[in-house]
Amino acid sequence: MNSSHILAGAGFEAARNLAGIGEHGHSFRVQVRADAHPGSEAALHADLAAAVAPFHYAHVNATLADGSDLSIARYLASQCGQPVSLQLASAADRGALLDEDGNEYVYLDTRFEAAHQLPHVGPGHKCGRLHGHGFGVRIVVDASQNCLNDILLKAWPPLFARLNHKYLNAIAGLDNPTSEVMAAWLYRELAANLAGLAWVEVRETHTAGSQFDGETFRIWKEQHFESAVPFDAAGNYTGHSYLIRLLLQGSVDRVMGWVLDFGDVKDRFKPVYRQLDHNPLDKLPGVRAADAASVAEWVHGELKPLVPELSRIDLMETPQRGVSQTFRGDMQWPLL
Numbered sequence: 615m616n617s618s619h620i621l622a623g624a625g626f627e628a629a630r631n632l633a634g635i636g637e638h639g640h641s642f643r644v645q646v647r648a649d650a651h652p653g654s655e656a657a658l659h660a661d662l663a664a665a666v667a668p669f670h671y672a673h674v675n676a677t678l679a680d681g682s683d684l685s686i687a688r689y690l691a692s693q694c695g696q697p698v699s700l701q702l703a704s705a706a707d708r709g710a711l712l713d714e715d716g717n718e719y720v721y722l723d724t725r726f727e728a729a730h731q732l733p734h735v736g737p738g739h740k741c742g743r744l745h746g747h748g749f750g751v752r753i754v755v756d757a758s759q760n761c762l763n764d765i766l767l768k769a770w771p772p773l774f775a776r777l778n779h780k781y782l783n784a785i786a787g788l789d790n791p792t793s794e795v796m797a798a799w800l801y802r803e804l805a806a807n808l809a810g811l812a813w814v815e816v817r818e819t820h821t822a823g824s825q826f827d828g829e830t831f832r833i834w835k836e837q838h839f840e841s842a843v844p845f846d847a848a849g850n851y852t853g854h855s856y857l858i859r860l861l862l863q864g865s866v867d868r869v870m871g872w873v874l875d876f877g878d879v880k881d882r883f884k885p886v887y888r889q890l891d892h893n894p895l896d897k898l899p900g901v902r903a904a905d906a907a908s909v910a911e912w913v914h915g916e917l918k919p920l921v922p923e924l925s926r927i928d929l930m931e932t933p934q935r936g937v938s939q940t941f942r943g944d945m946q947w948p949l950l
């Protein structure tokens with residue numbers, strides 16, 4: 615079923631006091647997603663700006679007795695004036711996630727450095743060669759069952775020791791170490807020792823990722839394009855460096871170990887990309903309007919026949935303003 619969302623972001627610099635840690639400070643980042651309906655975009659941006667304002671260059675505990683990530687996240691969500699899903703990053707590697715159904719999670723972003731090759735790709739495919747990555751890993755747990763320290767101190771270190779600076783293909787279960795296989799392997803290894811594990815994400819590069827929640831595989835590929843867009847009724851244009859994220863949901867091919875090759879996603883997107891990049895978006899053939907939601911719909915119309923697994927498109931005009939459209943499946947996370 616199609617659903618259309620608005621994405622809004624904000625940041626604030628704040629001090630806080632936490633039991634066991636004491637006084638310290640953070641550059642907090644917050645992203646929210648809300649249902650799109652007439653007037654909701656301006657209201658969401660205004661509500662979010664007003665919600666973070668009391669924290670900016672201030673002490674969190676002046677507003678909230680409990681200055682934890684979860685407490686701040688709950689407060690910000692409550693100020694948004696409409697149901698939202700929310701991601702609060704208190705540091706580059708950690709934060710809290712809340713969804714509209716009342717689920718609360720904490721996450722840790724960590725990484726390891728390793729070599730691998732994909733043994734089943736066709737001749738000449740670059741991933742058949744021995745190569746390596748700084749693999750990004752996001753571990754997400756149900757906040758009511760577990761906390762960040764359990765991931766950091768107990769669950770992750772033994773796995774890090776098994777993976778870091780290793781040749782992944784030599785590890786049992788990783789003979790075909792695609793991102794999807796890695797996410798499923800990490801999920802199974804972590805679930806054994808981590809109560810409330812919700813999902814695991816693996817990022818081989820900055821532009822591609824995969825997610826496994828014990829049942830469903832989701833992958834994404836990101837691209838940037840530079841485009842002009844009408845600015846006012848007088849016919850003036852402005853422009854943006856757009857980020858588009860194409861998210862796919864599907865089963866993993868038993869031989870290849872992936873939903874679809876990230877390279878194939880990029881290749882199939884190329885003809886669409888050429889029409890978007892360095893062009894005025896209101897002149898796209900058949901586009902309903904030049905706003906981000908209409909452009910995302912247009913991309914979906916062009917790409918759906920080529921990528922049937924395409925489930926969601928996120929289109930950001932700026933890092934703090936964009937849309938997220940779901941066309942099939944259920945792809946709540948990542949928020950962005």
Ligand SMILES: Nc1nc2c(c(=O)[nH]1)N=C([C@H](O)[C@H](O)COP(=O)(O)OP(=O)(O)OP(=O)(O)O)CN2
Pocket residue numbers: 732741791792793794818819821822833872873874875876877880
């Ligand atoms: N679905 C998957 N597709 C691909 C995987 C994978 O794990 N799952 N892995 C690879 C390669 O290992 C490759 O290193 C990463 O591919 P890709 O994203 O295409 O890398 P690029 O550096 O070309 O990405 P840019 O778009 O240039 O940033 C291939 N596919």
